[in-house]
Amino acid sequence: MALVEIRDLRVRFHSTGKEAVRGVDMTIEPGQRLGLVGESGSGKTVTAMALSGLLQRGSAALSGQVLFQGRDVLTCPREELRAIQGPGIGVVFQEPMTSLNPLIRVGCQVEEVLRLHTDLTADQRRERALEAMVQVGLPEPEVTYEKYPHQLSGGQRQRAVIASAMVIHPKLLICDEPTTALDVTVQIQILRLLKSISVRYGVAILLISHDLSVVRRLCESVAVMYRGRIVERGNTEDVFASPQDDYTRRLIAAIPTRKRHE
Amino acid sequence: MRYVLKKTGVLVVTLLLISLLAFLAFQIVPGDPTTKLLGNDYTPERAAALRHAMGLDRNVLVRYWDWLTGFVTGDMGDSYSYGMSVEKVMEGKGAVTAGLSLMAWLLVIAISIPLGITLARWQGGRLDRVFVAMNQVFMAIPPFFLGMLFTYVFGLVLKLFVPGGFVSWRESFWGFLGYLIFPALAIAIPKAAMVTKLLRSNILNEMDRDYVRTAYSRGNSRWGVIRGHVLRNAILPVVTFVAMTLADIVAGSIIVEQVFALPGLGRLLIASIGNRDYPVVQCIVVIIAFIVVFMNYLADVITQTIDPRIRLG
Amino acid sequence: MKLRHNKNFTAGAVITAFMLAVILVGMVWTPYDPNAMNGAAKMAGPSLSHPLGTDNFGRDIFSRVVEGAGATALIAGATVAIGLAAGLVIGGLTGYYGGWLDEIVMRLNDAVAAFPSILLALVLIALFGQGKYNIIIALGVLFVPSFARIVRTEVARQKSLDYVRSARLMGAGDMRVLFRHILPNIVPVLLPSVAIGFNNAVLAEASMSYLGVGVQPPDASLGRMLNEAQGYLLSAPWYALSTGAAIILLVLGFGLLSEGMGGGYGAG
Numbered sequence: 005m006a007l008v009e010i011r012d013l014r015v016r017f018h019s020t021g022k023e024a025v026r027g028v029d030m031t032i033e034p035g036q037r038l039g040l041v042g043e044s045g046s047g048k049t050v051t052a053m054a055l056s057g058l059l060q061r062g063s064a065a066l067s068g069q070v071l072f073q074g075r076d077v078l079t080c081p082r083e084e085l086r087a088i089q090g091p092g093i094g095v096v097f098q099e100p101m102t103s104l105n106p107l108i109r110v111g112c113q114v115e116e117v118l119r120l121h122t123d124l125t126a127d128q129r130r131e132r133a134l135e136a137m138v139q140v141g142l143p144e145p146e147v148t149y150e151k152y153p154h155q156l157s158g159g160q161r162q163r164a165v166i167a168s169a170m171v172i173h174p175k176l177l178i179c180d181e182p183t184t185a186l187d188v189t190v191q192i193q194i195l196r197l198l199k200s201i202s203v204r205y206g207v208a209i210l211l212i213s214h215d216l217s218v219v220r221r222l223c224e225s226v227a228v229m230y231r232g233r234i235v236e237r238g239n240t241e242d243v244f245a246s247p248q249d250d251y252t253r254r255l256i257a258a259i260p261t262r263k264r265h266e
Numbered sequence: 267m268r269y270v271l272k273k274t275g276v277l278v279v280t281l282l283l284i285s286l287l288a289f290l291a292f293q294i295v296p297g298d299p300t301t302k303l304l305g306n307d308y309t310p311e312r313a314a315a316l317r318h319a320m321g322l323d324r325n326v327l328v329r330y331w332d333w334l335t336g337f338v339t340g341d342m343g344d345s346y347s348y349g350m351s352v353e354k355v356m357e358g359k360g361a362v363t364a365g366l367s368l369m370a371w372l373l374v375i376a377i378s379i380p381l382g383i384t385l386a387r388w389q390g391g392r393l394d395r396v397f398v399a400m401n402q403v404f405m406a407i408p409p410f411f412l413g414m415l416f417t418y419v420f421g422l423v424l425k426l427f428v429p430g431g432f433v434s435w436r437e438s439f440w441g442f443l444g445y446l447i448f449p450a451l452a453i454a455i456p457k458a459a460m461v462t463k464l465l466r467s468n469i470l471n472e473m474d475r476d477y478v479r480t481a482y483s484r485g486n487s488r489w490g491v492i493r494g495h496v497l498r499n500a501i502l503p504v505v506t507f508v509a510m511t512l513a514d515i516v517a518g519s520i521i522v523e524q525v526f527a528l529p530g531l532g533r534l535l536i537a538s539i540g541n542r543d544y545p546v547v548q549c550i551v552v553i554i555a556f557i558v559v560f561m562n563y564l565a566d567v568i569t570q571t572i573d574p575r576i577r578l579g
Numbered sequence: 580m581k582l583r584h585n586k587n588f589t590a591g592a593v594i595t596a597f598m599l600a601v602i603l604v605g606m607v608w609t610p611y612d613p614n615a616m617n618g619a620a621k622m623a624g625p626s627l628s629h630p631l632g633t634d635n636f637g638r639d640i641f642s643r644v645v646e647g648a649g650a651t652a653l654i655a656g657a658t659v660a661i662g663l664a665a666g667l668v669i670g671g672l673t674g675y676y677g678g679w680l681d682e683i684v685m686r687l688n689d690a691v692a693a694f695p696s697i698l699l700a701l702v703l704i705a706l707f708g709q710g711k712y713n714i715i716i717a718l719g720v721l722f723v724p725s726f727a728r729i730v731r732t733e734v735a736r737q738k739s740l741d742y743v744r745s746a747r748l749m750g751a752g753d754m755r756v757l758f759r760h761i762l763p764n765i766v767p768v769l770l771p772s773v774a775i776g777f778n779n780a781v782l783a784e785a786s787m788s789y790l791g792v793g794v795q796p797p798d799a800s801l802g803r804m805l806n807e808a809q810g811y812l813l814s815a816p817w818y819a820l821s822t823g824a825a826i827i828l829l830v831l832g833f834g835l836l837s838e839g840m841g842g843g844y845g846a847g
Contacts, residue, residue, distance in 0.1 A: 089484060095480070104477055107498045108495070288702075291706060406834055408785055410786060411819075411823040414805065414809055414819050422812060422813045518695075520701070521697070521789065524789070536701075547702075551698065551705075558694055
């Protein structure tokens with residue numbers, strides 16, 4: 005069974021009346037790394053947020069089906085949805101500067117998902133959190149555990165966010181522009197890290213990005229979104245080699261040449 | 267720590283400055299106190315003798331220093347109209363004002379913090395809608411009028427307390443507290459409406475922040491997000507505000523003491539203004555000013571020490 | 580969010596318009612002479628001839644509330660006018676020129692702003708004596724710093740904007756730029772603060788007159804009347820209630836207006 009199966013997802017925001025997602029179909033297999041590309045406003049983030057259950061149901065009208073391990077996250081009861089959020093689907097957001105709580109120690113934020121979803125004791129949680137922090141490459145985990153987010157650099161914060169999502173080994177990690185806010189060398193390190201986590205634990209990754217070259221580094225398959233629809237999908241290298249859709253061609257053409265041949 | 271030291275330094279200077287200004291103002295503006303003291307017995311010779319006896323012919327800064335050291339050690343000079351020392355006149359009255367203000371302050375906290383959180387938790391619910399609609403009305407009620415309403419409803423109609431039947435805390439501690447409840451509520455309710463509104467809107471503003479989305483993505487419920495994540499962020503500015511509120515509450519108690527016939531510093535202050543009893547007015551004003559400045563200082567220091575972003579730089 | 584503000588604004592406008600209309604009419608006509616005593620109708624309850632009843636001297640409470648509200652509003656208005664006028668000049672100049680004067684004024688402002696205005700007003704009254712005009716002056720002086728601060732911040736912000744630069748390029752002098760070009764542009768920011776200032780003045784006047792150190796008899800004011808009404812709470816509760824309701828309506832109207840304009844309490 006596919007891990008994620010999205011059928012004819014449509015999202016219309018009440019505030020603007022705009023249909024941001026207009027009939028998206030998509031499947032993600034366990035352990036698969038899928039890139040979802042498109043310009044801003046193409047609906048890629050909205051699709052991901054619908055999948056992770058973070059679209060406040062009051063603010064938008066959703067229709068279609070979003071099945072995670074066979075359960076529809078659009079219609080299932082809140083408790084069931086919350087049981088998926090964390091152990092089922094972890095999310096890494098774009099802004100490492102603001103996606104951590106400024107007043108809570110880094111370690112506590114990393115282990116929060118364990119506190120919510122497991123019966124581990126405080127000591128066991130701390131142990132797991134430290135392990136995760138080592139894996140994502142945070143220096144001196146014992147010290148970092150006690151720090152507050154503002155005491156970390158941007159790259160370290162993003163590692164902390166990744167640690168907080170993967171500490172429970174979710175089935176799917178949604179990464180929404182995880183490297184956009186970081187400088188280039190850190191970008192590459194973070195992408196490598198995500199790939200190694202995916203391979204090591206069999207975690208599926210849905211990478212949201214406007215940058216095809218980032219997707220190419222991490223994902224074996226790609227879907228291109230344009231104006232709320234998926235216009236092209238397939239194996240990443242194939243799409244690069246022979247794009248079928250006009251919009252995809254333009255996206256590829258927009259990558260600086262040096263990057264394209266990297 | 268350096269910040270706290272610096273603030274403490276500023277505090278001491280501010281206190282000195284306030285006391286100096288108050289002293290000068292009450293020395294210069296009202297004119298010569300001997301006129302009032304001597305009354306019909308006034309002759310220039312007697313006035314000069316009295317001035318010498320009172321030390322009024324000395325340099326004003328020397329007199330300020332004398333007054334200040336006296337003030338700090340509890341020797342606050344003599345009242346013009348009561349024929350005794352200021353500290354004797356004020357005896358027991360400070361406890362009434364302090365008790366009233368403190369109780370009102372605790373009521374503000376006890377009402378607004380749980381209420382603000384509850385309203386934000388069930389935003390748009392029935393209670394929340396009632397609050398949003400009524401809040402401006404609560405904030406518009408002057409405390410002394412609320413005090414009169416309480417006197418009428420709880421004192422005269424329901425007979426829950428006897429208006430004017432104040433008991434000193436020396437006679438009966440619980441009777442004292444019991445009598446203070448309604449005046450304290452009268453002061454507290456408009457302030458509590460303000461704090462509740464502030465806390466509620468702070469929480470709701472914080473709910474739009476990125477870290478809240480992160481917290482939801484880990485499977486937190488709305489209540490879990492508020493309790494575990496938002497509250498500590500939303501409450502920081504409220505703590506500062508609540509600390510500074512005590513100053514307003516002390517000022518409010520000056521007026522509400524009048525409504526409930528409470529023998530506190532406020533009534534004494536008003537009576538002394540009427541009597542032009544400047545030594546008493548000066549002392550009470552300086553005491554209240556000190557409390558105000560000190561609370562603002564405390565609010566500053568608290569903000570600095572509870573926010574790790576500032577504490578740890 | 581926007582709708583809520585507009586609701587506030589509409590409600591505030593209706594209440595304020597009502598109060599102002601009553602006050603304005605009251606200046607030329609009230610049902611009875613507010614000070615005419617009537618021994619035959621002492622402490623009468625609300626009735627058709629006296630909608631809010633009569634007081635201990637048989638005076639018509641409705642007429643007195645109307646007159647008192649007028650007096651209170653006038654005092655508050657005059658207070659705000661003094662504070663605003665001085666605040667505009669001081670805040671405008673310090674904001675425009677900056678420098679050491681700016682520093683001194685703002686430090687002074689911080690010191691004054693930290694105190695409850697009632698306490699400072701009481702100090703000034705203690706020093707200068709009681710009465711209507713001293714109240715206006717005392718409160719007016721107290722309101723200068725908060726207005727000066729708001730004006731200063733806005734002027735300092737606006738003076739680097741393009742329209743100011745182009746006005747200066749056109750050859751406008753400092754004073755002309757400041758008072759003809761910048762000040763009209765800060766009115767929207769100032770309005771909510773004016774409404775809140777008005778409310779604070781109403782409450783301060785009512786408090787001080789209630790305490791007996793503000794407006795002196797025979798002048799009417801809402802605070803003064805509450806002071807008298809307290810003695811008759813049991814026998815004539817309508818006296819205190821209608822006077823208090825007038826204060827609340829005055830304050831509520833302006834509070835809602837300010838909230839609707841996006842100011843809110845604490846903005847002043």
